Amino acid sequence: MTDITQKYANLAPTTAQKFRQRVLPFLALAVVLAIIPMSGPSGTAYTLLNVMGINIVFALSYNMLLGRGGLLSFGHAVYFGLGGFAAVHAMDAIGSAESGFWANYPIFFLPVIGFAGGALAGAVIGWPSCKRAGTPFAMISLGIAELIAAAGLMFGSIFGGEEGVTGDRMVGHEVFGLSLGPTSEVYWFIAFWTFVGVAGMFAFTRTPLGKLSEATRDNPERVEFIGYNPTRVRYLVFIFAGAFAGLSGGMAAVNYEIFTPEALSLVPSGLVLLMAYIGGIRYFTGPILGAILLTYMQSMLSDFTEAWLLYLGLLFICIVMFAPGGLAGVLYGFTDALRAGKLGEVIGRWAGQAIGSALALFGMIILVEVAVHWSNGFGETFEPYGLHLTFGNPLTWVLIVVPVVAGIVILRRLANTEEGVIA
Structure with a gap:
């Protein structure tokens, strides 16, 4: 009995392995985020980096559903948009408040409002959505996306109609001495919340709920057999995915100072799907790579050709046909081949x-x-x-x-x- 226990104990990662796999990557990320401004990037580069940070959090939140939970959603922008609208309305409240809670709430922490807004939307919408998985779930998400997108143009007092809702990110109290006026200061805001979002979602994958999400994806019957409700697991994961999507929406609200109903449409929902899949849904780092690549293509390639979306589609087809593991799969395959000789x-x-x-x-x-x-x-x-x-x-x-x-x-x-x- 002791021998068997010792054998199982040997399967656990060592302290060095835990540090290398769970701590070192985030130390490297923090160093990279801190070093980037030292290279003296231009205003255009800062703008591009800020959008990349927003899309990284958005893509990772989507992969909590697709890659980790096996739930194909065509309406994930709903939670990004609702979180962003909650944040921009809070921004207006901060600007107009003379006393009370909003007068003392810093703009720097608006992504927390977006997180709460996305979680609330996930809790409400996920209750009927998560009762089904597979194709029914995908169709439900598509219907809800169209419903919310239509509502965005109908309820002008909430969503501002076609003009959207605007705010001023330079109001309220400063945090860390950042006025959030120049794009260089907005970069530090985006970098901070990108790091928090990435670290939070990685920590979620290490929790029992995160592991149960993967088990439900692979074999829901076995999960039910061991005493857990797959529907409840999907629902809880759905709430967290909506919350982190709302976090990215709050980051976007501060970055752009405007939110329009277009943020709720199928276009950003389709784009985040491409980010996750092209990057590699099997790997935590996959959506990060996909978000960086597609943000760059959207910003830079569109300056050279009107057909950049066609090339994006061709890239997606090539990934599906020849590299189903995505860009991350290619990179990890390279390292695995190197170790295997x-x-x-x-x-x-x-x-x-x-x-x-x-x-x-x-x-x-x-x-x-x-x-x-x-x-x-x-x-x-x-x-x-x-x-x-x-x-x-x-x-x-x-x-x-x-x-x-x-x-x-x-x-x-x-x-x-x-x-x-x-x-």
Whole structure:
């Protein structure tokens, strides 16, 4: 009996492993957040970093449902938006109050109001939603998203109509000497709450409820067999996911100083789904990577082409087909291969997939850009590197067909080779 107990005790992580896995990453995150301002970023860079911080918390909150709970939601922006509206209304109350609670409430802690607003919305909406899982849950979330989005345009006294609700983040008491006027000071606000949100959600994954959420995702019948109610587990996780989404909404309210009903629509709900899945829903760090990448694409790639959303869709398709673990899965696969001594084999396979995907993507980019220039009348000519590409130019079709066919052939051969190895 003692031997068995000792064997199980040996399965527990050591103190060094706990520090490396649970403490060191957050120390590194804190150091990175503190070092960034020392590099002297521009106002544009600060703005981009602030949006990244908001989206990181938003994407992680969504992954509490999808990755950890197995609940596909098409309306997660509802909790982001309701938390943001609660925060911006609180901002107005702080600005107009001369005494009392709101007169002494700092703007710096508005994300707490957003957290409470998101949790309340999750508690109300989650009660009927979480009685079902799988496809019914997804359809319920879609219906609720449309319902709340429509209500956002109907109830102008709450949501401000199409113009939204505005506030002033420079009112009230300062915290840590931050007036929250310049974007450089807003960065410290965003960095603080990003760290709090990430640490809070990671801590949630280590709780019994977080573990039960994963168990309910994998085998709800077994969870019920051991004495827990899967519906109640889903409901509690739903509330926490809504709360952290509201936290990110509160951060956004301070950052933008305005909230409109568009924040409740299906567009941000779809975008956060892409962030989580492209980053990798199986890993805690996946949504962080996805939020950083998609925020950058949304901000920077949109300056170069109107078709950036099409490229985002192509990226999503490539991730689903060739890297279902997302960007985080690729990175962790690299480290696992390095430890197993199979780095050369893995790099060779990934290089082949990358070349095939890049060739196919190159041809698709030419097709999309020529079509965009033709349909929008931008001279009806796409001119990369001095080439004059139109639909009537044979070179255009050569640059479209040849790379696409070559990329598909490479990817198919790699897929057949892997199937043969598995067989």
